[in-house]
Amino acid sequence: MKTYILTRVLLAIPMILIILTIVFVILRVLPGNPVLAMVGPKAPPQIVAAMEKEMGLDKPIIVQYGDYLLNIAHGNFGRSTLTSLPVIQELMQKFPATLELTIFAMIVAIFIGIFFGTYAAYYYGRTLDVVARVYSIFVYSFPVFWFGIMLQLIFGVWLHWLPVSGRSSPFMIPPHVYTGLYVIDSILNLDWPVFVDTIRHLILPSVTLGVVISSIFVRMVRSNVILSLSSQYVVASRARGVKEKKVLFSHALKNAMAPILTIMGLEFALLLAGAVLTETTFSWPGIGSYLISRIAYRDFPAIQGAIVFFAFFIAAVSILVDIINAWIDPRVRY
Amino acid sequence: MKKYSILIVVLLLLASAVSIFAIAAKNYVIVGTTDKFTSLDPAKAYEYLSDNLLQNVMTGLVKYIPGTTKIVPSLAKNWEISSDGITYTFHLKKGLKFSNGDPINAQVFKFSIDRAISLKQNPSFLLADVVKDVKVINDTTFEIRLQYPFAPFINILAFPIAYPVDPKVYSANSVYNGLPVASGPYMVTKFVRGQEMELRRNPNYYGEPAKTPIILIKIYRAANNLYMALLNGEIDVAYRTFLPQQFKMIQKNKNFKAYAGKSPFIREVVFNVKIKPFDNPKVREALSYAVNRAKISSEVFSSLVSPLYTLVPDGMWGHESVMPKYDPSKTVSILKSLGYSKDNPLKITLWYTPSHYGSTEASLALTLKNVFESTGLIKCNIKYAEWATYVDYFTKGVMGMFLLGWYPDYFDPDDYMWPFLESKASPAMGSFYSNKTVDKLLLDARIVSDIPGRTALYDAVQKIMANEAPYIPLFQGQQQVATKPNIGGILLGPVQIFRYYLLYKK
Numbered sequence: 155m156k157t158y159i160l161t162r163v164l165l166a167i168p169m170i171l172i173i174l175t176i177v178f179v180i181l182r183v184l185p186g187n188p189v190l191a192m193v194g195p196k197a198p199p200q201i202v203a204a205m206e207k208e209m210g211l212d213k214p215i216i217v218q219y220g221d222y223l224l225n226i227a228h229g230n231f232g233r234s235t236l237t238s239l240p241v242i243q244e245l246m247q248k249f250p251a252t253l254e255l256t257i258f259a260m261i262v263a264i265f266i267g268i269f270f271g272t273y274a275a276y277y278y279g280r281t282l283d284v285v286a287r288v289y290s291i292f293v294y295s296f297p298v299f300w301f302g303i304m305l306q307l308i309f310g311v312w313l314h315w316l317p318v319s320g321r322s323s324p325f326m327i328p329p330h331v332y333t334g335l336y337v338i339d340s341i342l343n344l345d346w347p348v349f350v351d352t353i354r355h356l357i358l359p360s361v362t363l364g365v366v367i368s369s370i371f372v373r374m375v376r377s378n379v380i381l382s383l384s385s386q387y388v389v390a391s392r393a394r395g396v397k398e399k400k401v402l403f404s405h406a407l408k409n410a411m412a413p414i415l416t417i418m419g420l421e422f423a424l425l426l427a428g429a430v431l432t433e434t435t436f437s438w439p440g441i442g443s444y445l446i447s448r449i450a451y452r453d454f455p456a457i458q459g460a461i462v463f464f465a466f467f468i469a470a471v472s473i474l475v476d477i478i479n480a481w482i483d484p485r486v487r488y
Numbered sequence: 489m490k491k492y493s494i495l496i497v498v499l500l501l502l503a504s505a506v507s508i509f510a511i512a513a514k515n516y517v518i519v520g521t522t523d524k525f526t527s528l529d530p531a532k533a534y535e536y537l538s539d540n541l542l543q544n545v546m547t548g549l550v551k552y553i554p555g556t557t558k559i560v561p562s563l564a565k566n567w568e569i570s571s572d573g574i575t576y577t578f579h580l581k582k583g584l585k586f587s588n589g590d591p592i593n594a595q596v597f598k599f600s601i602d603r604a605i606s607l608k609q610n611p612s613f614l615l616a617d618v619v620k621d622v623k624v625i626n627d628t629t630f631e632i633r634l635q636y637p638f639a640p641f642i643n644i645l646a647f648p649i650a651y652p653v654d655p656k657v658y659s660a661n662s663v664y665n666g667l668p669v670a671s672g673p674y675m676v677t678k679f680v681r682g683q684e685m686e687l688r689r690n691p692n693y694y695g696e697p698a699k700t701p702i703i704l705i706k707i708y709r710a711a712n713n714l715y716m717a718l719l720n721g722e723i724d725v726a727y728r729t730f731l732p733q734q735f736k737m738i739q740k741n742k743n744f745k746a747y748a749g750k751s752p753f754i755r756e757v758v759f760n761v762k763i764k765p766f767d768n769p770k771v772r773e774a775l776s777y778a779v780n781r782a783k784i785s786s787e788v789f790s791s792l793v794s795p796l797y798t799l800v801p802d803g804m805w806g807h808e809s810v811m812p813k814y815d816p817s818k819t820v821s822i823l824k825s826l827g828y829s830k831d832n833p834l835k836i837t838l839w840y841t842p843s844h845y846g847s848t849e850a851s852l853a854l855t856l857k858n859v860f861e862s863t864g865l866i867k868c869n870i871k872y873a874e875w876a877t878y879v880d881y882f883t884k885g886v887m888g889m890f891l892l893g894w895y896p897d898y899f900d901p902d903d904y905m906w907p908f909l910e911s912k913a914s915p916a917m918g919s920f921y922s923n924k925t926v927d928k929l930l931l932d933a934r935i936v937s938d939i940p941g942r943t944a945l946y947d948a949v950q951k952i953m954a955n956e957a958p959y960i961p962l963f964q965g966q967q968q969v970a971t972k973p974n975i976g977g978i979l980l981g982p983v984q985i986f987r988y989y990l991l992y993k994k
């Protein structure tokens with residue numbers, strides 16, 4: 155197991171290196187001078203030159219690249235040109251919002267995926283199965299922001315049931331922040347109004363994101379459960395008179411889980427990409443909104459930092475999923 | 489499944505029960521906007537929201553009476569102007585304090601003005617171009633000496649660039665990124681960039697306290713988000729910027745109040761007069777005849793903006809509608825005289841930015857392209873760039889013809905003429921226009937202090953501008969605010985300073 159984990163971690167390094175290089179190259183190919191974006195077009199040339207020197211932009215591109223890799227290796231993402239704050243500090247402030255949204259979206263997607271997929275497999279070829287298949291194609295083709303706007307219109311503007319923007323109502327944040335995840339913090343603070351307010355704000359964005367990515371889960375679960383339903387251990391347990399529900403969920407689904415877990419890991423990447431769009435649709439103050447707003451200011455260190463952060467996060471999640479997978483199903487290790 | 493259905497029902501019940509907690513308290517008003525802040529340092533702030541915010545949390549020597557263009561003393565008690573118009577002596581009110589308790593005195597003003605000039609940020613020119621030096625006489629008295637007599641100088645002092653900053657907090661050599669130290673009705677108690685800002689009454693403000701103890705400003709990414717939040721009751725006031733159709737819908741919606749007022753905001757097409765074919769005044773003239781402002785107003789802005797035929801906005805003294813009226817036959821005859829034909833059309837590129845003037849910008853560019861091309865002798869290509877790149881491009885002279893807009897720094901025709909047409913100022917506008925006669929007239933208009941005399945000079949400048957057409961003014965905007973019916977204190981004045989400190993819940 156140790157060797158397996160080590161190999162997975164080592165394999166992630168070239169992947170991250172490639173992403174870092176692409177980000178570095180793209181930001182330097184883009185038109186415009188980040189220093190001018192900072193000091194304004196009327197700044198005297200000596201100030202511009204001094205700033206360029208300070209930011210290391212006067213050095214040869216290969217030296218800049220080396221500095222950049224070295225800094226990131228030390229966890230130094232530079233300072234935002236807009237706020238002068240360390241980018242890593244800003245990212246850590248925004249990250250809990252994105253993480254909370256991603257986790258809840260994942261819960262929604264898994265919930266829909268497992269129930270819909272398993273029952274579709276159970277009723278293979280019948281109405282529920284057809285509905286499940288149509289659902290996944292339909293939902294897969296939704297643009298996230300369109301679906302989000304529809305939910306906002308229905309549950310916000312027409313029914314006034316749920317809020318359509320932000321993470322919390324005014325003055326409704328947990329008094330003490332432990333994790334940055336408002337759901338957990340409000341529970342730790344035993345502050346129920348804040349807890350309910352947080353959940354209400356979470357529902358629409360996480361359902362939007364969760365439903366859109368649930369399509370892949372539904373199809374994956376369905377086809378895997380169909381396979382395991384036709385296997386001999388299912389026939390055997392049915393012959394022994396085990397209840398259908400138990401056959402379905404404890405035997406068929408459990409054995410179908412390994413490939414589904416792998417897909418979940420991959421889906422996390424898609425989920426983060428979706429989070430950028432969902433966050434902007436719901437004015438959700440996470441890394442996605444941060445990235446989009448900083449693009450407008452051409453805040454290079456912030457843009458670079460956010461993308462690199464996403465890359466690290468996805469790499470970490472995929473390693474984690476692989477390890478869980480290997481732990482559940484020892485065959486994966488070989 | 490039964491267990492899950494029960495869980496869902498319980499969650500939904502909980503969700504609906506929370507409205508008990510969400511009762512809007514009387515002591516705060518939530519304002520939504522799609523505007524962005526760049527900097528809250530008066531030496532750097534130079535776009536609408538940053539400056540507007542500073543006009544609520546800070547104040548200067550003078551201020552506008554809300555709803556008018558009349559200037560009255562604010563931190564200053566009174567002032568004298570020397571007979572040659574060069575020296576302004578200010579006497580401050582006694583006992584003035586910043587929100588943190590630090591004193592506001594003559595030394596503070598000297599520090600602040602010197603700092604604003606030496607930091608050389610975007611708005612620095614407002615002071616740097618006219619101020620020679622500042623001399624402290626005693627704790628409450630100081631002099632500002634100008635390089636030459638400058639009639640609208642007092643108006644500049646009402647703009648954030650001239651506001652005092654606390655020398656114990658703001659460094660003389662760098663832009664300040666922390667929470668502003670307040671001298672106005674509110675102070676900033678929380679600021680999450682791109683997300684929200686919390687303003688609370690400043691206990692040390694010398695004047696009448698703000699009507700509502702707390703203002704929350706929520707920042708939305710696009711007009712759609714703002715519109716939805718308003719309709720869902722999440723904000724009390726929505727100020728800037730809806731799509732024109734959305735504002736029309738709100739005007740018809742009985743659950744909200746919609747306010748509209750004239751704005752000093754103008755939009756124009758800029759020509760870089762150094763780039764071919766726009767270096768030829770005849771080409772610029774031909775294009776200005778082709779612009780159908782009525783069509784732009786009705787098709788792109790649902791008739792919520794008014795056509796403009798000069799740079800000085802309607803409602804300000806000095807305004808003269810001088811630009812050619814829509815007449816495509818003139819465009820055709822001028823272009824034919826220049827040798828253009830159906831087979832050899834005039835080829836131009838029009839630039840716009842999707843990220844600074846709202847979601848209507850692409851339609852505006854497209855409508856202009858259509859009106860140009862409908863003459864049959866013009867082939868118009870459209871290009872766009874993000875705002876930061878756009879600024880880079882026009883100040884470096886990359887773009888030949890592009891769309892731009894202007895908010896006043898001070899309420900005077902000088903602010904609509906000098907930055908556009910004066911030789912040293914026009915490169916910052918991307919036009920690079922230069923005309924010695926215009927320079928002389930503009931300088932004279934700064935020095936002359938009587939309004940009839942200045943009006944005559946601006947009249948002459950506008951006529952030259954109409955002839956040489958380095959700009960095509962397009963339209964004048966509208967201020968639009970939508971509120972819940974229980975909100976009062978909305979005041980849309982001619983200077984377009986939105987006053988948060990007047991807002992209240994009924």
